Amino acid sequence: MILTVYGLKTCETCRKAMTALGEGGKNPAFVDIRAEPSVSGLIPQWIRAVGEAKIINRASMTWRKLSDADKARADDPSKLAALLDEHRTLIKRPVIVTGGQVHTGWTKDVKAALGV
Structure with a gap:
């Protein structure tokens, strides 16, 4: 089973997820969402898979700094993927694909689903 963790190198939650998954024998690959151009093509798939509410991190500093116009784009399904591509730190981290x-996230439910 191929397991890929998408996140930020500097994100503490992403580091915790990588450590726990590695210790659990999962050996995940890591992709930095800021540095990898191909992530833009994955964002629409992630939105469809987890839903609009779970993909966006409304608690982030990036969200708080967005203009009201950009925040309104987050509520428009046709514009959400473009917004997340422009501001990748708005993506709820980590995104784990297997x-x-x-x-999305590193919650109790995610850990249980991944057997960690």
Whole structure:
């Protein structure tokens, strides 16, 4: 089973997820969402898989700094992917992809689903 963690190198939650997954024998690959251009093509898939509410991190500093116009784009399904591509730190981290499943965040439920 191929397991890929999408996140930020500087994100503490992403580091915790990578450590726990590695210790659990999962050996995940890591992709930095800021540095990897191909992530823009994955964002729409992630939105479909987890839903609009779970993909966006409304608690982030990036969200707080957005203009009201950009915040309104987050509520428009046709504009959300473009907004997340422009401001990748708005993506709820980590995004963990394994097989056909997509998980966001590093919650109890995500850990259980991944067997960690």
